[in-house]
Amino acid sequence: MPTYSTHVARTTTGSDPLVPEPLAASIIQEAPKSSAALSLMNSTTLSAKTQRMPVLDVLPVAYWVGGDTGMKQTTMQQWKNVVMVVEEIACIVPIPEAYLDDADVPLWGQVQPRITEAVGNLIDAAVLWGINKPTTWGESVFGGATKSAHTIIQGTGVDLGQDVAKLGALMAGTGYTVNGFAAQPGTNWNLVGLRSAQGVPIYQPDMTASPGGTLYGYPMREIDNGSWQAGVTGGAVMLCGDWSKAMIGIRRDISFKMFTEGVISNDSGVVILNLMQQDSVAMRMTMRLAYATVNPVTIMQPTAVMTGTNPQRWPFGAVLPVGATGNPTGALGVVQAPPYPYTGSFMVQGEASEPSLENEQELEALQAQEAAAKVTEEEARAALHSRRRAAPRQSGHQSGRGKE
DSSP: OOSOOOOOOOOOOOOOHHHOOOSSSSSSOOOOOOOHHHHHSSEEEEESSSEEEEEEEOOOOOOOOSSOOOOOOOOOOOOEEEEEEEEEEEEEEEHHHHHHHSSSSOOOHHHHHHHHHHHHHHHHHHHHHHOOTTTTTTOOHHHHHHHHOOEETSSSSSHHHHHHHHHHHHHHHOOOOOOOOOETTTTHHHTTTTTTTTTTOOOOTTTTTTSOOOEEEEEEOOOOOOOOOSTTOOOOOOOOOGGGGEEEEEEEEEEEEEEEEEEEEOTTOEEEEEETTTTTEEEEEEEEEEEEEOOOOBBBBBBSSSSSSSOOOEEEEEEEEEOOEEOOOOOOOOOOSSSSOOSSOOOOOTTOOOOOTOOOHHHHHHHHHHHHHHHHHHHHHHHHHHHHHHHHHHHHHHHHHHHO
């Protein structure tokens, strides 16, 4: 039977045995995304595992004096502690040496930026939303906004821009000034699409500048590292507030270390990988940081509390998505004392840490150390003096024996 369809052709599935397939030296991928919290919030360097921050809690009150001989009243001003507690982030990436030798691209150069991106995702999820947040850290930005009822549901105004303006007015009424926004991905494009009743664009960023822009003159950052929560329950369209009141304390910045020897084990102590015996290399990432939001009392709400019975003061607010219902009740989480026995400064091995004389426990430890050193010095001096007194007698005795 004649046939007209047979011919020599390349393999349609898999790799063709005769046609080479060179591998590109570069990997097509998105650029790693950084942490929004680290760029929006205040950052400080910590010298110990914990740090206290005095926060104004009670404002002084002035009184009118009744008449020429009226009695003048007293007033006071009080502060409360907010404590930052350092916690550690870490991960290990092991790769067999044979795979490193055979790979056509530099693997560590591909892995390290993605680890940094994962750290940013973890930090933002914790401090913005409270997801996997260490128990030693205070309330998350979103959690505090809902518990303090600093929220507006999208659609309250005629458009998103008016919703944001209403939330800004609500924040101003509590004494906190909005100085920046964090938003879900795509918010800039949603704002660009806003039109007035006459069809005139309302939000007009500089179309010749780099992507992004400002909202009502304040910077707006889209959170595009995968940490943003947009659901009806536990999510938001936008977060705003006074970002200078949120603190990130860096005890040790993100660092990487390579290992060619050692073992990786699980929680039960079972060895999973022996680097030396199984010819592998591991990259370990560590970072130590702390987070806390300080919510000082404001003149607009002098009776609002730091945590406890409403109204509770909080420097952040949120635009909630359509369909969101109510705000959860509960006290704001504020760490006011170290959550474990604190006997002095905590420091990384090899780094010096000066004692803080404002901390009573550190002062007591320093005094005890000085007292012990003094006792040791006195004992050493007494022993040295005793040996010196005994030396002449011993010398004379030996001399007498020589004469005999």
